[in-house]
Amino acid sequence: MPGATLSRIDKSFGTVPLFQDFDLSVGDGEFVVLVGPSGCGKSTLLRLIAGLENPDRGEIRIGSRRVDRLPPGERGVAMVFQSYALYPQMTVAQNIAFPLRMAGWSRSAVDASVTQACELLGLADLMDRRPAELSGGQRQRVAIGRAIVREPDLFLFDEPLSNLDANLRAQMRREFAELHARLRAPTVYVTHDQAEAMALADRIVLMREGKIEQDATPEEIYRRPASLFAARFFGQPPINTLPGHIVHADERGTQVATAHSGESLFLPPLRCAPPDGQEVVVAVRPEALSAVADEGRIAFASRRVKYVEWYGGECQVGLGQGTDALIWRAIGKAGLVPGDTIALHAAPGDIQLFGADGRALERPPLPIL
Numbered sequence: 001m002p003g004a005t006l007s008r009i010d011k012s013f014g015t016v017p018l019f020q021d022f023d024l025s026v027g028d029g030e031f032v033v034l035v036g037p038s039g040c041g042k043s044t045l046l047r048l049i050a051g052l053e054n055p056d057r058g059e060i061r062i063g064s065r066r067v068d069r070l071p072p073g074e075r076g077v078a079m080v081f082q083s084y085a086l087y088p089q090m091t092v093a094q095n096i097a098f099p100l101r102m103a104g105w106s107r108s109a110v111d112a113s114v115t116q117a118c119e120l121l122g123l124a125d126l127m128d129r130r131p132a133e134l135s136g137g138q139r140q141r142v143a144i145g146r147a148i149v150r151e152p153d154l155f156l157f158d159e160p161l162s163n164l165d166a167n168l169r170a171q172m173r174r175e176f177a178e179l180h181a182r183l184r185a186p187t188v189y190v191t192h193d194q195a196e197a198m199a200l201a202d203r204i205v206l207m208r209e210g211k212i213e214q215d216a217t218p219e220e221i222y223r224r225p226a227s228l229f230a231a232r233f234f235g236q237p238p239i240n241t242l243p244g245h246i247v248h249a250d251e252r253g254t255q256v257a258t259a260h261s262g263e264s265l266f267l268p269p270l271r272c273a274p275p276d277g278q279e280v281v282v283a284v285r286p287e288a289l290s291a292v293a294d295e296g297r298i299a300f301a302s303r304r305v306k307y308v309e310w311y312g313g314e315c316q317v318g319l320g321q322g323t324d325a326l327i328w329r330a331i332g333k334a335g336l337v338p339g340d341t342i343a344l345h346a347a348p349g350d351i352q353l354f355g356a357d358g359r360a361l362e363r364p365p366l367p368i369l
């Protein structure tokens with residue numbers, strides 16, 4: 001199925017500009033997830049694509065068709081919202097059939113399409129029920145069914161799972177993934193949930209104040225965030241950060257010292273050549289720390305344990321104070337109590353460096369796992 005492109009989009013509300021010269025593309029069959037803090041423009045972007053808002057300037061194409069001057073119904077997009085927006089007086093089958101009946105399909109074509117969608121979505125036994133007689137997950141499936149039957153060129157989802165409880169969300173997330181694998185329809189999906197973004201996306205577009213902060217695969221954005229903002233947006237507990245400076249960097253490697261505890265770290269070479277003394281932020285994910293010193297890891301830091309929280313399969317260990325503080329996510333119980341001192345290690349490739357402007361210092365490409 002064709003993808004979509006937004007080129008050089010400007011959009012202001014009153015005198016407040018939200019998008020300026022904004023570009024985005026969605027490839028054939030690609031699942032693109034938009035994430036970002038509240039107010040960064042995710043919903044507005046979906047609404048622009050769907051035709052519920054008009055851009056001040058720029059072009060929107062779905063496949064090869066320019067659609068930015070077409071009314072919503074002629075764009076070939078289907079949008080599913082957080083609120084399922086089902087008709088309460090209609091049955092499941094009638095709700096799903098509605099857009100097809102509006103489009104003037106014959107009765108037999110509508111019936112065939114509705115039956116097929118209900119089978120695909122596990123709604124075949126519920127076709128005669130009304131929305132009030134369905135669970136949240138079933139209602140959301142009906143909303144998806146209503147979008148699918150139109151065979152749109154592009155799917156838009158605005159936080160479709162956020163009204164569901166955690167277990168149902170996880171189940172529906174897998175159903176989304178399976179559905180996408182079957183339909184391979186280009187999709188733009190907005191969520192606040194980083195696990196949902198990671199699990200579903202071919203590509204994650206992280207937005208910040210109407211701009212794209214990073215556009216990358218889930219793995220790349222997690223392991224090689226382009227900025228501290230991107231690094232901190234993903235991961236729970238959040239990535240550890242320590243102030244530090246470059247001692248010396250050349251083609252053999254990068255020597256970095258942390259500011260307060262004075263750890264000295266030898267890291268792989270950078271693509272850029274930062275001057276000696278340049279201030280940096282050293283960052284490492286809590287699960288990338290390890291008590292094991294093997295040959296793939298270097299000594300990262302030694303700290304006194306402040307607290308240990310055990311969650312069952314894993315625990316979170318809080319270490320050190322103030323700007324020296326670290327969080328370690330360990331498998332099992334870690335066998336520590338407050339007051340113990342522990343030496344932690346990390347693979348050099350898992351230690352990220354950011355400049356004073358918050359941008360990542362350029363590294364060679366990510367090795368494939």
Ligand SMILES: Nc1ncnc2c1ncn2[C@@H]1O[C@H](COP(=O)(O)OP(=O)(O)OP(=O)(O)O)[C@@H](O)[C@H]1O
Nearest residue numbers: 013014018036037038039040041042043044045192
């Ligand atoms: N119709 C409107 N009139 C005026 N301002 C608007 C309108 N729609 C959106 N905005 C503003 O545009 C910005 C982006 O809003 P948008 O809803 O796209 O953000 P979002 O990233 O989807 O946020 P959230 O995650 O909270 O849903 C916000 O500052 C919002 O106040």
